[in-house]
Every structure is written in structure tokens, then in C-alpha cells.
Amino acid sequence: MDMKKMMKQAQKMQMELARAQEEIKDMTFEATAGGGMVKVVATGDMAISSITIDPEAVDPEDVEMLQDMVTAAVNEALRGVSDMSATRLNVATGGMNIPGLM
Numbered sequence: 001m002d003m004k005k006m007m008k009q010a011q012k013m014q015m016e017l018a019r020a021q022e023e024i025k026d027m028t029f030e031a032t033a034g035g036g037m038v039k040v041v042a043t044g045d046m047a048i049s050s051i052t053i054d055p056e057a058v059d060p061e062d063v064e065m066l067q068d069m070v071t072a073a074v075n076e077a078l079r080g081v082s083d084m085s086a087t088r089l090n091v092a093t094g095g096m097n098i099p100g101l102m
Contacts, residue, residue, distance in 0.1 A: 003020065020092035028086075029080035033073035040070070042077035045087060 027044035035056035041050045051073070057066055 003046045016092040020088050024085045024088055027081065027084055028074070029077050029084060031073045031076035032079055034065075034069040038066075038069040038073045040073040040077040042074075044081055046078060047076065048074060048080060062101070 019066060024044040028041055028049065030039060030041045032039045034057060039050075039052040043049050051070065053066070053070070057069065058094040059065065
């Protein structure tokens with residue numbers, strides 16, 4: 001393979017990766033638990049941007065249930081962001097596995 005052509009392809013992939021990483025930062029994923037009683041929004045940089053709890057979910061007699069719903073929604077939101085990020089990076093790399101990228 002021509003070295004110039006290979007370098008050009010590498011530069012193109014590098015630009016596409018940079019674009020993908022910027023897009024990922026702007027991504028959000030919303031997850032719910034308890035039939036929508038708890039809603040969590042996570043951002044592409046794996047941070048939780050908001051947690052909304054329906055007042056009906058707050059039962060002083062069953063705090064553990066609320067804790068479980070929050071935990072479930074947070075975990076689902078982070079999994080969703082991770083999956084979306086992996087999909088976007090897979091498109092950017094053409095399916096190549098680049099160690100340390102994700």
C-alpha cells in the first residue's frame with residue numbers, strides 16, 4: 001500500500017474520531033425506573049446531569065425501594081451513554097478496535 005495514501009487515511013480517521021468525540025460530549029441518555037418514578041439523565045462524558053424523583057416515590061417507610069430505583073436508573077443511563085458512545089466511535093473507526101479508545 002502506498003505510504004502517502006495510508007497517511008491520508010490515518011489523518012481522515014483521526015479527524016473523524018475527533019468529530020465523534022465532540023459529538024459524544026453533547027450526547028445525553030435518559031433512563032427511568034419504577035415505571036417512570038425516577039428519571040436520570042446522563043451526558044456523553046459519563047456524568048449525571050439530572051435526577052428527577054416523582055414525589056409519590058418518596059415513602060419514608062420504604063427508603064430502600066427509592067434507593068434501588070435511583071441506582072437502577074443511574075446504571076441504565078450510564079449503560080445507555082456507554083453504548084451510544086461505542087456505537088458512534090465504531091462508525092468513526094470503521095469497526096477497527098483501537099486500544100484505549102473506549
